[in-house]
Amino acid sequence: MADPWNRGHGAVDDMLDAENKRMAENLASKVSRLKSLAYDIDKDAEEQNAYLDGMDSNFLSATGLLTGSVKRFSTMVRSGRDNRKILCYVSVGLVVAFFLLYYLVSRMQN
Known part of the structure; x- marks a missing residue:
């Protein structure tokens, strides 16, 4: 004789199995999205690192140019009175050009 308490276990097992499969598929899709997102973040980080490396080399070259300019400027200031006049004229000319522009x-714009 069949146990009266054991009658619906087959249907419950099927329902739980279907629920488990649905949740596993849902989890798999979420994992797939997270994997894609992690890949995109990694790719973006690599691109930004390459960009920053390029900026670093640009700043180093600009530093070299500025260092050379400062040395030439210092030499010009120390060299004598005639060069100081030229330096003043150039400075005033640059200020006037800035305001003119x-x-x-x-x-x-108006």
């Missing part, structure tokens, strides 16, 4: 750009 500022004025022209502001007029073009």
Whole structure:
């Protein structure tokens, strides 16, 4: 004789098995999305590192240029009175050129 308490276990097992499969598929899709996201983050980080390495070399070359310019400027300032006059004229000319360009750009925008 069949046990009356054991009658519905087959249906419950099937229902639990279907629920388990559904949850496993859901988990697999989430893992797949996370894997894709991790790959995208890794790729982006590598691109940014390459960009920063390029910027580092650019800054080093700019530092070299500025160092050379400062040395030449220091030599020019120490060399004598005639060079100081030229330096003043160049400085005033650059300031005037800056304000002239500022004025022209502001007029073009209006």
